Amino acid sequence: MIYPFIRKHRFQYRTQKMCTILQVSRSGYYKWMKRKPTPRDKRRKQLKRRIRDVFIRSKKRYGSPRITAVLREEGFAVSSKTVARLMREMGLKSCMARKYKATTNSKHSMPVHDNTLNRQFNVLAPNKVWVTDITYIRTGEDWLYLASVMDLFSRKIVGWATGPRMTQELVLDALDMAYKRQSPQPGLLHHSDRGSQYACTEYQKRLESYKMVGSMSRKGNCYDNSCIEAFHSTLKRELVYVIKFKTRE
Known part of the structure; x- marks a missing residue:
């Protein structure tokens, strides 16, 4: 030495x-x-x-x-x-993720689905199981929120939407994009957390119109939706945290 x-x-x-x-x-x-x-x-x-x-x-x-x-x-x-x-x-050290916390609001009185997915993340065909979640990105104009829909078979992001607020319109836009792009058959299992954006009447009506089966994570259990959360974590670590975005656009 x-x-x-x-x-x-x-x-x-x-x-x-x-x-x-x-x-x-x-x-x-x-x-x-x-x-x-x-x-x-x-x-x-x-x-x-x-x-x-x-x-x-x-x-x-x-x-x-x-x-x-x-x-x-x-x-x-x-x-x-x-x-x-x-x-x-x-002396090589990778970019470290900065810790922020912003979550969907699960403290509401709206009906929620059982955890039908139950962490069965290995899917045998596309357009059988979708998982979705919201994350946040810091910009010079304050937060930008991103809603993503992932196909569990390929781990492909099949739908997404961004906006200045974490609203039901944000998640609806992501779901609509995924449905138009993929045209899934009836019976697709749709999994999310218990956030009010996903539990609201409008979103549940959209799932029903698309003939999708709802599934939601257990309260306070992030592992039930770990695949989409892991994607958002990688997206932040490898892109968001190494670039300064001046505007939401």
């Missing part, structure tokens, strides 16, 4: 002084400098180079798990712990 430190700082401090302070011989350091790299050294150097490339290509958004997955696809047999350690050595 000492020799690499001396090599890294050799243009800032005199080599002799560093060797004296760190209690190693100068001859030993120069011998180490001249030695041929071992296969392990070569692999470590190659890993560091690829980690840095992937990190920069992701615009500094990927952490060690995502970079590990990319490296494994390229044929590297490497663990997430090794990638995390090498990233720390190189």
